[in-house]
Amino acid sequence: MAPMNIRENIRPGGRSARVQASVHKAVRGLLSTMDRSDVTIPLIATQAGVTPSTIYRRWGDLQELLADVAVERLRPDAPPKDTGSAHTDLAQWAEQYADEMASGPGRAMIRDVLASVGADTRNAGKCCGYTREQLQVIADRARERGEAFPDVETVIDTLVAPIMYRILFDDVAPTSEKVLALVECLMSPQR
Amino acid sequence: MAPMNIRENIRPGGRSARVQASVHKAVRGLLSTMDRSDVTIPLIATQAGVTPSTIYRRWGDLQELLADVAVERLRPDAPPKDTGSAHTDLAQWAEQYADEMASGPGRAMIRDVLASVGADTRNAGKCCGYTREQLQVIADRARERGEAFPDVETVIDTLVAPIMYRILFDDVAPTSEKVLALVECLMSPQR
DNA sequence: GGCCTAAAAGCAAATTATTTGCTTTAGTGG
DNA sequence: CCACTAAAGCAAATAATTTGCTTTTAGGCC
Missing domain, CATH: 1.10.10.60 (Homeodomain-like)
Structure with a gap:
């Protein structure tokens, strides 16, 4: 029990x-x-x-074990690449994120993580945490360079959430154009 | 197998x-x-x-059965309430959606739906379909009234996805203010 | 180093869940 | 009304899970 x-x-x-x-x-x-x-x-x-x-x-049970393994595999192994500007940093990161998550194994891992209920292990929370950390690195870099950059939570709402929603519920990987459009919307000056 | x-x-x-x-x-x-x-x-x-x-x-197996039951329970039993304007229709719908999905049973049902792999039953897709239908009703009503209303897919990206992401990964129900802010952002004239 | 202890692993028996072959039943179409 | 098919029941066989107890292992302490 x-x-x-x-x-x-x-x-x-x-x-x-x-x-x-x-x-x-x-x-x-x-x-x-x-x-x-x-x-x-x-x-x-x-x-x-x-x-x-x-x-x-x-x-x-099996579900907890699979989730445990999945969380570990979902942990990024390196900080986002520094491409010289926040805009391109984010674009590159987002494309890779979308690709990885939309892949067969990626989707399976997300499912495993979400399916585990374990109130104390907080598997889904960990994944979300990894994403935040990665975005924070990009944000910090932007600040050092003196570039404008939105709040990490805004990036999650505007960019990460739609990507994930499409993968989970629509079973569709957002196209590269779509991802770039979301990035554009986030980084365009009128914000 | x-x-x-x-x-x-x-x-x-x-x-x-x-x-x-x-x-x-x-x-x-x-x-x-x-x-x-x-x-x-x-x-x-x-x-x-x-x-x-x-x-x-x-x-x-149990997972498929639970998912089958959950999908049925997640099906809306009525079209979104007609409040007189698209803006308030959407706000009201969104608040109710967020509440239902963030509740204990709501979260459990979403988990059940996502956990089922069944390639042909497409449980998660059905849920997403219900949401689209509801939004489409609001959109159609707006058009009949001659009001501006964004594309349903845009509403999903901007409003539904963030709500769901927070519930699933952060284990947090978006506050009413947050939901209303998202609605505002979607319906405000500069779009 | 050798001994003691606590935590975790092994083992095996008991329980519970799952699969499967075959039989029975209920609904459908002639 | 009868025959046929799809789905349900039944029960035996297999597989997974739980559990009590024993053994091993690593760490702390003389």
Whole structure:
């Protein structure tokens, strides 16, 4: 009933860390090979060289585990590229964001993250947080350069939210033109 | 493996329709009583007076069934209220939409809908379709009155998407002021 | 280093959910 | 009214999940 929560502080070299790593790796491997509906906890356990009960006790159920893996994969590995101006920084970031999120694996990861209910793990919140951080980097860079740049929350409302909405509900990747138009609308002077 | 798909054409008075109705009713009843993680297919089957295998064969798994029920509950039961002007029509609709979607049951239903993968049932698409229809009614009314009104897709990008994004990823209901500000931005003359 | 402790993992039995082959029933069209 | 088909029931087989208990492991302390 009450699901597991995933501990935040795992000593880096310890057994917990090794188990977590091998389970995550097993999940990634299996998801890349087979249909998600065929991935089960006993299967993952076998792949990871771990007993199923370990996974049940640590993650609670498949959904939480998939969400945990997805959040990690959705974490950006680098700050947005510095292209010389805030406008092009944002445009480039947005195009990449839209592409990644609209891809098959991207969509699956978003679904996994949203489907997990875990009130304390706040998976969806983490993803949103990553996006905010990335946008903040662009915003800070703009300020250093003395360029005008809208509030990060405004960028989320105007640019990120529509991209995500289309992907989630319309099952459509916004075209590059559409994304650029949204960026334009955000960065154009009359704001 | 290959999940069930839910038939579109069920003869109204038939046995299928009765089974569907009693299963849906059982799901709604159970969801209102207990935690969603305690709701299982055997339980629903018992409540509905049906065998579990019937549910498995028709819906495939719990997720698909919950999504099926959720889509039905998310369908608006009436067109948006006619308040005399497009601006107020939209404001009123948006506030109600935000409230409903941000409520506990609303969020749960959205999650259920998004979590179901069923490529042919297109649950999320249906929800989005309902929203479009509602907005189109407001737009048509505006046109009849000779009022200016933005494109429905623009309304989705500017108003609906941010509301939904905040609910899904930030776990926050947009405040009434925020919603009204978005409406304002959409309906203000400089667009 | 060796011992103690707590946390996490393994194991296996019990429970519960899911799948499946076959039978029965209800609705439809001749 | 009878035959046919689609969906439901039933029950046995399989698979997943939970749980109590045992074992291992890493960290802290002499």
